[in-house]
Amino acid sequence: MKGVIYCDGGSNQFGSIYCVLSEHEHNKWVAVRRFKTKYNVIQIEYLALIAALEKCSKDMPIIYTDNLRISKEVNSKKLYAYGSKNKDLWKRARKIIGRKRYAKIKWVSRDENLAGIYLEEVLWKRKEEKFGISRTEINKIYKILTERKVKKVKR
Numbered sequence: 695m696k697g698v699i700y701c702d703g704g705s706n707q708f709g710s711i712y713c714v715l716s717e718h719e720h721n722k723w724v725a726v727r728r729f730k731t732k733y734n735v736i737q738i739e740y741l742a743l744i745a746a747l748e749k750c751s752k753d754m755p756i757i758y759t760d761n762l763r764i765s766k767e768v769n770s771k772k773l774y775a776y777g778s779k780n781k782d783l784w785k786r787a788r789k790i791i792g793r794k795r796y797a798k799i800k801w802v803s804r805d806e807n808l809a810g811i812y813l814e815e816v817l818w819k820r821k822e823e824k825f826g827i828s829r830t831e832i833n834k835i836y837k838i839l840t841e842r843k844v845k846k847v848k849r
Contacts, residue, residue, distance in 0.1 A: 698756045699714060701713070701745065702810035705738055709729050711738070743787055744787050760804045
């Protein structure tokens, strides 16, 4: 049975982070990388995909990403006009795909992306450690803040 790799990335005020996760019966691993540099969403998603492509093998040829734009761009041989800022990253990804012809990049929904789910857990854990507040308490705070924003908008 062939294995798969999931990749996802994200940015916030603290910097950028990506996760690459392998699902294979004999070879399971997770790689998380943090950057102090704040990349835009597309750039960090490309960096995650490039890391996944570098780990990709004939035993794990399928890479899943939850970014539809990234999957479309790397599967076509052209970069969309609105993606010209990310041309260097796109070229790096295409170069690796040229070397590893068995690699297949496929889109998967956010709910099914195991790397995204893992990344959320890492980020929640970090918030809990930083603020010393449990996840349920943080969720309550977010809910209250969201309700306040909605009330301000309605006024």
